[in-house]
Amino acid sequence: MLNALLPLAVLVLTAGLIWWLGSGSFGRSQTQVWIDKLAHRSPRLHAFLDYHHGKFRAAMHYVEFGGLFLVLYWLYDAWFGAGAFAFRWLPAGVIALLCAAAAYLDEIHQLRSGTREFRTVDFLHSCCGITIAMAAVFWQAWWRSVY
Numbered sequence: 001m002l003n004a005l006l007p008l009a010v011l012v013l014t015a016g017l018i019w020w021l022g023s024g025s026f027g028r029s030q031t032q033v034w035i036d037k038l039a040h041r042s043p044r045l046h047a048f049l050d051y052h053h054g055k056f057r058a059a060m061h062y063v064e065f066g067g068l069f070l071v072l073y074w075l076y077d078a079w080f081g082a083g084a085f086a087f088r089w090l091p092a093g094v095i096a097l098l099c100a101a102a103a104y105l106d107e108i109h110q111l112r113s114g115t116r117e118f119r120t121v122d123f124l125h126s127c128c129g130i131t132i133a134m135a136a137v138f139w140q141a142w143w144r145s146v147y
Contacts (some may be wrong), residue, residue, distance in 0.1 A: 003083065007075040014071050018064050018102070022109045027116040028057065061103075061122050062129030069099045069133040087141035092134055101129045 035053060038046040049056075072095045077085050103126035110116040 004078045005069060007078045011075055012070045014068055015102075018068065018106060019109070021060070021064065022116075023113055024104045026055075027110075027113075030115070030142065031057070058122070058125045061125035062132065064106075064129070065099050065103045065126040066129030066133035068102060069095055069130045070137070073133075074138055084146045085137070085141065086146040087138045092137065096130050096134055098126055103130070104128060 032050075035046060035049045038049065051112065063078070063089075073092065076095060077083060080086070080091070081084050103123055106126070107118045107123050111118040
């Protein structure tokens with residue numbers, strides 16, 4: 001029973017985190033304010049974060065929605081699979097489409113926050129994260145011969 005409830009709890013936490021990060025508090029200008037507070041305390045760290053700010057923001061889209069794919073696939077495997085984390089094309093494809101829809105809705109949520117905008121490139125970063133997570137599930141199953 002715990003094996004089926006744990007992925008559900010992690011899914012709720014992941015969805016809540018994605019919703020919270022999509023709020024108006026985490027826009028580019030808001031996170032830039034946090035970075036600028038480091039200018040006097042740590043000039044090197046400030047310069048590094050200021051230069052790579054966009055890359056970190058893009059990476060978060062990979063992590064958020066790649067992680068969402070992994071949690072949803074884990075949930076599928078716990079409820080309907082054998083628990084071996086074997087790769088199945090149909091459920092993986094359906095989960096990937098659900099994650100892409102969630103990424104699209106996340107961009108809509110950001111647009112409605114009032115301080116952020118819908119960015120197609122962010123949606124594409126999210127889709128890349130989903131694809132990488134799907135490939136990771138496939139390759140680990142292939143490597144372990146559980147497909």
